[in-house]
Amino acid sequence: MDLSRLKRLDPYCWSLPAGEGRAPALLYGSEPLLSTMDDKVLEQISNVAALPGLVGPAMTMPDAHWGYGFPIGGVAAFDAEQGGIISAGGVGFDISCGIRFLRSNLTLDDIAPELSRLADQLYRDIPAGVGEEGNLKLSPEELDRVMLKGAQWALDRGYGVPEDLPYIEEHGRIGGAVPDKVSPLAKKRQRGEMGTLGSGNHYLEVQVVEKIYDPLAAAAFGLHQGQVVVSIHCGSRGLGHQIGTDYLVSLAKAASRLGIRLPDRELACAPIKSPEGQEYLGAMNAAINVALTNRQILTHLARQAFSHVIYGAELETVYDVSHNTCKLETHQVDGQKRRLHIHRKGATRAFPPGHPAIPERYRETGQPVIIGGSMGTGSYVLAGLAGNPAYASASHGAGRAMSRNQALKHWHGRELIDQLKHQGILIRTRSMRGAAEEAPGAYKDVDLVAEATEKAGLAKRVAFLRPKACVKG
Amino acid sequence: MTPVYDFFDHDADIGIVGRGATVEAAFETAAEAMFSIMAGPGSAGRVSHVAFEFEEEDVELALVTWLNRLLAEARSHGLMFSAFKLTQDGDRWHGEAWGAPWGRHAIGGVEVKGATLTMLSVKAIDGQWEARCVVDV
Numbered sequence: 046m047d048l049s050r051l052k053r054l055d056p057y058c059w060s061l062p063a064g065e066g067r068a069p070a071l072l073y074g075s076e077p078l079l080s081t082m083d084d085k086v087l088e089q090i091s092n093v094a095a096l097p098g099l100v101g102p103a104m105t106m107p108d109a110h111w112g113y114g115f116p117i118g119g120v121a122a123f124d125a126e127q128g129g130i131i132s133a134g135g136v137g138f139d140i141s142c143g144i145r146f147l148r149s150n151l152t153l154d155d156i157a158p159e160l161s162r163l164a165d166q167l168y169r170d171i172p173a174g175v176g177e178e179g180n181l182k183l184s185p186e187e188l189d190r191v192m193l194k195g196a197q198w199a200l201d202r203g204y205g206v207p208e209d210l211p212y213i214e215e216h217g218r219i220g221g222a223v224p225d226k227v228s229p230l231a232k233k234r235q236r237g238e239m240g241t242l243g244s245g246n247h248y249l250e251v252q253v254v255e256k257i258y259d260p261l262a263a264a265a266f267g268l269h270q271g272q273v274v275v276s277i278h279c280g281s282r283g284l285g286h287q288i289g290t291d292y293l294v295s296l297a298k299a300a301s302r303l304g305i306r307l308p309d310r311e312l313a314c315a316p317i318k319s320p321e322g323q324e325y326l327g328a329m330n331a332a333i334n335v336a337l338t339n340r341q342i343l344t345h346l347a348r349q350a351f352s353h354v355i356y357g358a359e360l361e362t363v364y365d366v367s368h369n370t371c372k373l374e375t376h377q378v379d380g381q382k383r384r385l386h387i388h389r390k391g392a393t394r395a396f397p398p399g400h401p402a403i404p405e406r407y408r409e410t411g412q413p414v415i416i417g418g419s420m421g422t423g424s425y426v427l428a429g430l431a432g433n434p435a436y437a438s439a440s441h442g443a444g445r446a447m448s449r450n451q452a453l454k455h456w457h458g459r460e461l462i463d464q465l466k467h468q469g470i471l472i473r474t475r476s477m478r479g480a481a482e483e484a485p486g487a488y489k490d491v492d493l494v495a496e497a498t499e500k501a502g503l504a505k506r507v508a509f510l511r512p513k514a515c516v517k518g
Numbered sequence: 519m520t521p522v523y524d525f526f527d528h529d530a531d532i533g534i535v536g537r538g539a540t541v542e543a544a545f546e547t548a549a550e551a552m553f554s555i556m557a558g559p560g561s562a563g564r565v566s567h568v569a570f571e572f573e574e575e576d577v578e579l580a581l582v583t584w585l586n587r588l589l590a591e592a593r594s595h596g597l598m599f600s601a602f603k604l605t606q607d608g609d610r611w612h613g614e615a616w617g618a619p620w621g622r623h624a625i626g627g628v629e630v631k632g633a634t635l636t637m638l639s640v641k642a643i644d645g646q647w648e649a650r651c652v653v654d655v
Contacts (some may be wrong), residue, residue, distance in 0.1 A: 091646075110530055111528065112531075175627045283593050286631040290589070297579065476628060479628045515603050
């Protein structure tokens, strides 16, 4: 990225000053991170800053990269009462994609002799990859119930334990879901996809806590060095993809009909209060509940797999948080409380200590935030900070540094998997192409991203997690 | 010779390009490009057939609608498509696709979630039509 257009406010925050018809944008991250980002990130966030009803600056997180519509790692707040918009490209196709993070009662020593068996069992039990379906086959009517009840639907059918719910954002169910605004085609696509991981950058990873940065927060999260933990990264599957598809075109037409001047067509959007905006909001909330349910079912399947291989294994939910959403939240702006629709596209919500929406257990530490890194390097657990300048948002992953096409030219899936095995990381996947595209070298340095996230005041590092086994879609 | 379908770089996702003598032919090869991402090596065969129609006056949105409709039909019928036919009649588009159950043919591929409006264009270049967009994987 050409940094000459930016003003450095501090070593971890850069400003693109307001322009004609455009609010300013803030880009969080260190110079090494920003200088290697594609110029398209700047172009995209600059376009977001021109959308109607934006409150404050448009922002990117330290892991930002070039997306569609919004950049991945983009955060923007809109006020419905001031003509603010909602954008399907500001949420993404994989609505409510996120991470369920689980702690175990095991240490690396406990699982080391059984790691290969455990990886195989997880690979057998977790449907993953293109075209894979789960054991559940849901009618459109049953899917309507999932969309309304969220994770509770899964609990009612024996997937999980009641203790999971308080540790899922929104207690596993967001209000405002309107299943009638979800197309029959979307419901048809989801018929066999509940309890599936998907493909691309989705994964289930067995990790070990390698380093503790913040002992107090780690204790509150129930984490200690050497402990085995699990991260499940996936979203709302075919239903969410189809909602994204359906509304991308309808919102593009609405923008045109309503005379909204879009710097780029990919920012397809409509005023939140318009019929099209309300319809998308209802459908998107329905997809959020599907994603939370999906991760609840996968949590249950992971528990079964662990118990099958390791007697007495227990997995407890630390937290479940999405990073592709638009949510109505209350934030302080210029000393006033305002209700704003916060778009987070590849950005994690990171509520601070004391926030009423986070579980009692985390009230003093802040909400757990997961930065999911690549399968060869590691991930971070962080905690929300008071005074977060980005509407309580933080990074969500390492962020791609190289396109998928370039990655395919650099790595071969089989060789990469063998190399990772040599490093003590077991990969289970059907897709050699997918493995190559997800090569650790195709991602930014997750250590730099986590450090910048902390130094920018977005969230503080609590623990570093090293991957040991990974089921990839 | 210019390949009938091709790919271009995008940080997070994949750009696809379809080319042909007509708009319809360019759309058909764009579909081939998209399904080649999901299918992995080898052809899925042509044992099943689906047909559908849609209405779209904007030719660029028609490309996105065509590709997304194919993804939805593939997923809901459990098929991996390998051959495509599209006919335009004014604003009406009649699409057909042939494929095989995708359990056996998807090994090695990566799921495409949807076709986006990013870098979307449909235009004639040197007497040949070119259709391109970024697909989300």
